[in-house]
Amino acid sequence: MLLFRGRYTKLVGLILVATMMMSFVVGCGGGSESGSDKVETIKIGNILPLSGSAAPLGKIGQQARDMAVEEINAAGGIKSMGGAKIEMIYADSKGDPATGVSEAERLITHEQVALITGCYQSGVAMPSTEVAERYGVPYFVPVPSEDQITERGFKYVFRLAEKTSWRNRDQVKFIKEMSEKFGTPVKTVALIYENTSWGQGAVRAWEKYIPEAGLEIVLKEPYPSNSSDLTPVVLKCKNLNPDIIMLVSYVSDAALLTNTFAEHQVKPIAFIGTSGGFADPQYFELTGDNCEYYFDISTWEPDVNRPFSAETNKKFTEKYGYAMNAEAVKAYVAMYIIADALERAGSTDPEALRKAFAETKITEGPTQMYASEIVFDETGQMVNAPLVICQMRKVDGKMQRVTVWPEEEARPGFEVVWPYPGVGQ
Amino acid sequence: MDIVQKKKIGLIVIILAIALSIPLFVTKPYYIHVITMCLLWAYLASSWNLFCGFAGQLSLGHGIFTAVGAYVTIMLFNDFNISPWIGMFAGGAAAVLLSTLIGYPTFKLRGAYYALATVAIGSGVMVLIENTMTLGPFHVGGAEGLIVRLMGNAPAYLQFMSKVPYYYLALAMLVIVVVFSYWLKNSRLGFYLSALKEDEDAAAALGINVRNAKLVAAAYSAFFTAIGGVFYAMLIRYLEPMAIAGPMMSNEMVFLAVVGGSGTVFGPVVGGITLHAISEVIQFYFSDMAQGLHLFIYGLIVVFVIMFKPQGIIDILQKYYNRFLGISDRGEDESSVS
Numbered sequence: 001m002l003l004f005r006g007r008y009t010k011l012v013g014l015i016l017v018a019t020m021m022m023s024f025v026v027g028c029g030g031g032s033e034s035g036s037d038k039v040e041t042i043k044i045g046n047i048l049p050l051s052g053s054a055a056p057l058g059k060i061g062q063q064a065r066d067m068a069v070e071e072i073n074a075a076g077g078i079k080s081m082g083g084a085k086i087e088m089i090y091a092d093s094k095g096d097p098a099t100g101v102s103e104a105e106r107l108i109t110h111e112q113v114a115l116i117t118g119c120y121q122s123g124v125a126m127p128s129t130e131v132a133e134r135y136g137v138p139y140f141v142p143v144p145s146e147d148q149i150t151e152r153g154f155k156y157v158f159r160l161a162e163k164t165s166w167r168n169r170d171q172v173k174f175i176k177e178m179s180e181k182f183g184t185p186v187k188t189v190a191l192i193y194e195n196t197s198w199g200q201g202a203v204r205a206w207e208k209y210i211p212e213a214g215l216e217i218v219l220k221e222p223y224p225s226n227s228s229d230l231t232p233v234v235l236k237c238k239n240l241n242p243d244i245i246m247l248v249s250y251v252s253d254a255a256l257l258t259n260t261f262a263e264h265q266v267k268p269i270a271f272i273g274t275s276g277g278f279a280d281p282q283y284f285e286l287t288g289d290n291c292e293y294y295f296d297i298s299t300w301e302p303d304v305n306r307p308f309s310a311e312t313n314k315k316f317t318e319k320y321g322y323a324m325n326a327e328a329v330k331a332y333v334a335m336y337i338i339a340d341a342l343e344r345a346g347s348t349d350p351e352a353l354r355k356a357f358a359e360t361k362i363t364e365g366p367t368q369m370y371a372s373e374i375v376f377d378e379t380g381q382m383v384n385a386p387l388v389i390c391q392m393r394k395v396d397g398k399m400q401r402v403t404v405w406p407e408e409e410a411r412p413g414f415e416v417v418w419p420y421p422g423v424g425q
Numbered sequence: 426m427d428i429v430q431k432k433k434i435g436l437i438v439i440i441l442a443i444a445l446s447i448p449l450f451v452t453k454p455y456y457i458h459v460i461t462m463c464l465l466w467a468y469l470a471s472s473w474n475l476f477c478g479f480a481g482q483l484s485l486g487h488g489i490f491t492a493v494g495a496y497v498t499i500m501l502f503n504d505f506n507i508s509p510w511i512g513m514f515a516g517g518a519a520a521v522l523l524s525t526l527i528g529y530p531t532f533k534l535r536g537a538y539y540a541l542a543t544v545a546i547g548s549g550v551m552v553l554i555e556n557t558m559t560l561g562p563f564h565v566g567g568a569e570g571l572i573v574r575l576m577g578n579a580p581a582y583l584q585f586m587s588k589v590p591y592y593y594l595a596l597a598m599l600v601i602v603v604v605f606s607y608w609l610k611n612s613r614l615g616f617y618l619s620a621l622k623e624d625e626d627a628a629a630a631l632g633i634n635v636r637n638a639k640l641v642a643a644a645y646s647a648f649f650t651a652i653g654g655v656f657y658a659m660l661i662r663y664l665e666p667m668a669i670a671g672p673m674m675s676n677e678m679v680f681l682a683v684v685g686g687s688g689t690v691f692g693p694v695v696g697g698i699t700l701h702a703i704s705e706v707i708q709f710y711f712s713d714m715a716q717g718l719h720l721f722i723y724g725l726i727v728v729f730v731i732m733f734k735p736q737g738i739i740d741i742l743q744k745y746y747n748r749f750l751g752i753s754d755r756g757e758d759e760s761s762v763s
Contacts, residue, residue, distance in 0.1 A: 051717040092708065092719070097570075097668050098661050102462060105455040105588075106709070123570060127663035130575070134586060146569065196555060197568035222556075 041087040042078060042348055044338065045107030047100055047118035047128055050092040057327060058120055061143070062090060063320050064328040065117075068335035068366075078339060080346040086339065089113060093124045100124035104131040114348035115140060117334060120327070122146030123197070129157045138353050142334035143327050146201065150381040156350070158357045158376050160334050162385035164198075165205035167297050170387045171272050172209040174295070174405055175244055182418045184269055186243045188218045192233060192257065193248035195222035202248045202274055218242050225250045234260040243269045251277035255286035262290040262423045269419040270295055272389075279325065284392075284399045289424060291392045291399065293417050300326040300370065301390050301403045303411045308369040333370040337362065391416060429750050436749070444596055448589045457588040459705045461660065464595035467697030469653045470681035471602045475609060476646035477679070478687035480639060481622030483540040486547025487650055487678050490520040492554060492670035494651025495658035496571065500563040502582070503574045509583040513655040520651035521644045532639045535625070544672075551670040570665040573658055583659045591660055598656065599694065602649055606690045609645065618642055622688070650678075684730055686737025695738050700727070 046065060048058040069086050077083040089111050091103035100119060107113045108131065115138040119125050125144040132139035133154045141149060141159040145167075150159050179186040189210055193199030199222060210217055218240050221233050230253065237245060245268045249257060254277030261271070273296040277283060283291065302313055302323055312332065316324045324332070337360060342348070345356035362374040371386045389405040393414065403409060404416045451457060469491070477484045494516035501512040531542045555568040565571065578586040585591060609615050617638040621628040629635050658664055668674065685696015704723050711719040734740050 051720055055717065094720075096673070097663055097665050098462070098657070101661050102455070102458055102705075105458045109453050109455040123663075123665045123668070126570065126572065126665075127661050130662055148569075148572065152572070152575075195568070197570065200556075200558070200567045201569055 040077075040082065041085050042081070042342060043087050043089055043111060043113040045089050045091060045104075045111060045113035045116040045118075047091045047093050047103050047107070047116065047124065049095040049120050049124070050090065052095045054095050054120060058092075060320075060322075060325065060328045061118075061120060061331040064316065064324065064332040065335050067316060067319060068332045071366075072335065072339045078342045080343050081348075084342075086335075086342075093119055093121070093128075095121055095124065097123050097127045100128040101131055104128040108132065108135050108137050113137070114342070115338065115350075115353060117142060117338065120144065122149065125149055129154060132156055136350050138350060138357060140334060140338055140357070142330040146197075150379045154380065156354055156380075158380040158382075160330055160337065160370075160374075160382050160385070162299060162387060163381065164201045165208070166385065167274060167387060168202055168205035169209045170389070171246065171274070171297055172206075172213050172215070174297075174389050175215070175270070175272070176213055177405075178270070178416065178418050184419050186269060187216060188240070188242040189215050189244045189246060190219035190221070190237050190240060190242035190268075191217060191246050192219075192221045192223070192237065193246075194225035194250060194253060196225070198276070199248045206246065215244075223253070225253045227253060227256070230256050230260055231264075233257070234264055234266060237261075238264055238266045241268075245271050246274070247271065247278070248274045249277040251280040251282050251286070254278050254280075254283055258283075258287045258291050258294065265422070267420060267422050271420060272297070275326070279401075289394070289399070292394060292423070293420050294392045295389055295404075296392070296401065297387055297389050298326045299385065299387055300324075300329040301388055301401055303401070304388055304403050305409045305411065306369050306372075308366045312366060312369055329370055333367045336366050337374055393417075429752065432750050441600075448592055454588045457592050459702075461588065461592045461595045462705070463698045463701040464592070464599050465653060465656060465660070466677065466681055466701045467694045468595065468599045468602055468656075469650060469678045470685060470693035470697040471599070471606055472646055472649035472653055473678040474646075474682045474687055474689075474693040475602075475606060475649060476618075476639070476642040478682055478689070478693065479610060479615060479622065480618040480642055481688065482639070483536075483679070484543045484675075485540055485672075485679060486543035486545075486550075486675050487646075488670045488672070488675035489547055489550040490524065490647045490650035491654030491657060491674055492550065492664075492666070493520045493523055494654035495664055495669055496554065496565065498655045499571055499573055499658050499664060500560075500565065503571070504563050508581055509655060509659060510581070513652055516655055517648040517651045520647040520654075524643045524647035525640060528636075528640045528643050532636050532643075543675075547670070547672065547675050551666050554666040554670055566664075568666060570663055573662040573664070575662065591656075595656065598652065603690060603694060605645070605649070609642070610690055614638060614641060619688075680727075684727060684737060686739030689737070689739050691742075692737045692739035695742060699738060 048061055049055055050058045065088060069088055073085045077085045089107060091107055093100040093103060104116060107116055116132050117140040119128060120143050122144040125141055126146065126149065129139045129141065129149065133156050136156060138156045141157060141161065143161050145161045145164045147163045147165050150157060175186055191203055191206055193202055203220060207217065219237060219242060221236060223230060223233050234257065247254065247257060254273065271294045273294060275296060275298045278296040279298055313324050340362055341353060341356040341360060345352040358376060360374055360376055363372065367374050375383045377383050388403050388409055390401040390403045392399055393402045395402065402414050403411050404414060447460060448457060473487050476482060494513065497519045498509050498512035498516040501507040501515060502509050527546055531539060534542055554565065557565045558567045559565060576582050576584045578584065617628065617633045620631065620633060621635050621638060625635055654669060657669065681696040681700055682693040684700060685694065686692025703726060707719040707722050711722060730738060
């Protein structure tokens, strides 16, 4: 360090100050250059977590969008606007609400995007949609599922994803259907959930739908998702011997619970997961055969029986080296819905675009891989966002997610195994 | 009035004039927003510095004060329609109460033990907020967060459609905290604090009531930090426990103050503004290049500053400031600024 004392210190100091001044001045003055918009590109802003703990999820969303945009542009772009091409501008939210807000400001007022889409986390979607609403710029939300996003009376916010509570609603519907189909009476339900926003939201929905279906909640057990031992939770559950065990977990805790349930031979009529950790590819590696016959709910599965699903997933896998997940499918389909709205609006005027989104009705094309009909209600919420339930099954010696419900979208040749036969049965 | 005094006053007038006129020539709301965030971080770093910098205590849990200020104010507003202009004082009072409650048991602890205690309390409060859905008549929102009820353009409720009022508010807050810092540093309490910063036992032997001095300074710090939390809430309009009470919030304050120069009046201001500006500029230019590259560059810059200027960025500016005033480098200490 001594080397840098004396005259070097002065130099370093000068350089530092100069850099700071420069960066500040450049940062503030750069705005005047953005007026050179070309007519033949339409800028779409996309806020995603590209750094931080959710970065891998942000990346797959980005890749799915890039693939969709490539296809749309290659097919002639937006024809009603003279074949205009879509240009994506990605912004990193770091998964932080305040950064999401400032990036939304930047996309709207500096990049002057026609609309915004994104942004994976509900926590970022909540405040950043409010920015767009204030400027009257359409904001299309493909993934975040927090109920309140479309319950605030906003005019410019549209959502493709299901509401969180719908998943819980359909889980209960599935239980009722199965218990009638197989003649197994179901009375009691235990809820085991990680104790942050996700788990808390799920419990609120379950508390509404489970009693409505005539079932009784006998256990509500929150736990911290970074727990290293969940035996007490499992034993508590075993003592109460509930008919159904519902779970909300991230991946490490999902695996820990599954393995501990197996170890203690807990045997309800069904285990039902709520996506997240149960849908993570790592889950199979961590649990081995212990997860066999577990159910999980999601919006899309690789084997789901829908048009365009297999082809698109194959193309994605070849391009990026891994398969799509439900979030990637929503991101991909979202670009086609945006393109459709732009096509019908014929301009990037926010009001025309908002109207086009509100009037969306798509019943063919690549969006079929997500839902047979894309329509938004007056709050901007996608009506009937589809949900499927899969069962973890051993196919050719390897554990797979096999879509079993609803029946018309199920993998052909597979029957639901109900009730739960126990580990290794 | 001698020439040095004149120069000092001239400098203050020029800086204030520039600050006041920024919205006249920076018209894009995004830039105003970024500059406002810079001022807010400078303000928060200065608020942390009021106690932790001047008294040499490392608190890594100041996020609880932003959270308490913001939550109390927003709950009063959402559920009882009390304007945040009034509610913020309730939020500030709650933070003062909390800081005193925490201060009694923890101020006995020294060095790393005190820092660890603040980390523990910080995480504890965050978990409490995450797991509280309602508190009496108030909706807290748990981990799902709390939405600020939107009123459109309602100056009486601290909500503006334009970014400019937020900018002036942040500027006013920063000026107030700087003036207060200056006053505190040169007050009797300020001398107590710098005495106990050097050696607590010696300070106590001299007859200073160490615990009281710490409690009072911590209360000031908590109050100012809480008001910063209220401002954050009104600007972002959504409170997520992780973002407002989490380690990111707590650490950022410490980080900016230390890199800027903790224990000085202007260090945290300089640190807050420059570091935040650098991070925004880097994000602006590099965030779409490679994932996470912007954070890496930011980290590098910070490492260099800490390596070459462990006393903080303020140390560099001090030299030029002294030269501008025409006084020798060793003649005056930092408190001479302003």
